[in-house]
Amino acid sequence: DTGVSQDPRHKITKRGQNVTFRCDPISEHNRLYWYRQTLGQGPEFLTYFQNEAQLEKSRLLSDRFSAERPKGSFSTLEIQRTEQGDSAMYLCASSSAGGGSEAFFGQGTRLTVV
Amino acid sequence: AQRVTQPEKLLSVFKGAPVELKCNYSYSGSPELFWYVQYSRQRLQLLLRHISRESIKGFTADLNKGETSFHLKKPFAQEEDSAMYYCARMDSSYKLIFGSGTRLLVRP
Numbered sequence: 001d002t003g004v005s006q007d008p009r010h011k012i013t014k015r016g017q018n019v020t021f022r023c024d025p026i027s028e029h030n031r032l033y034w035y036r037q038t039l040g041q042g043p044e045f046l047t048y049f050q051n052e053a054q055l056e057k058s059r060l061l062s063d064r065f066s067a068e069r070p071k072g073s074f075s076t077l078e079i080q081r082t083e084q085g086d087s088a089m090y091l092c093a094s095s096s097a098g099g100g101s102e103a104f105f106g107q108g109t110r111l112t113v114v
Numbered sequence: 115a116q117r118v119t120q121p122e123k124l125l126s127v128f129k130g131a132p133v134e135l136k137c138n139y140s141y142s143g144s145p146e147l148f149w150y151v152q153y154s155r156q157r158l159q160l161l162l163r164h165i166s167r168e169s170i171k172g173f174t175a176d177l178n179k180g181e182t183s184f185h186l187k188k189p190f191a192q193e194e195d196s197a198m199y200y201c202a203r204m205d206s207s208y209k210l211i212f213g214s215g216t217r218l219l220v221r222p
Contacts, residue, residue: 003157033209040123042200042212043158056207091158095208103210105158 002026004106006092012112013082020078021109025094032075033103034067035091036060043091049075082113116141118203120213127191128221135186135216137201146204147184149175153197191220
């Protein structure tokens with residue numbers, strides 16, 4: 001499968017624990033995005049990388065959230081001290097350079113904080 | 115604030131009926147607009163974009179700058195069109211701003 005892959009697909013964690021998600025983009029794509037989707041809403045932008053540089057972070061991304069893309073390939077999204085409000089689907093997408101390029105989405109990681 | 119509005123959470127039609135999924139955006143310039151679709155148990159995928167002016171699976175969408183709308187239309191709905199549909203606008207940093215989505219249910 002040459003699409004965007006995310007791991008794990010599901011994560012259940014206790015409040016206060018740290019979690020880390022991984023995204024492997026399509027290999028030739030230099031842009032990588034993280035979105036969060038809650039029930040009944042469309043995906044909301046969290047952060048964006050071009051190669052290894054994190055170029056933009058949403059105000060939704062509190063200090064407990066951190067994302068990395070160390071070698072410009074895969075990316076990780078870590079949430080520290082999880083809260084119940086963090087429960088959501090976390091989506092990763094990648095695209096090639098150029099305006100209007102199609103963003104390809106992964107299947108997402110569903111996080112449940114209990 | 116830059117917004118994409120999809121006023122209908124659910125649209126239910128019978129097979130063979132016309133479909134129009136509404137999308138309005140707030141932006142004064144020339145927007146880049148997309149429709150994404152998510153079929154049951156599948157990932158979000160691009161359906162069409164306004165710059166390509168194409169018809170995909172019988173769907174079309176026309177940008178109306180005067181009404182700031184980008185409604186998705188299909189003359190004859192099929193059961194396999196049942197899915198979640200999201201309208202989205204790409205901003206200057208290439209991120210997508212999504213609407214809240216409309217669930218299309220096509221009944222036999």
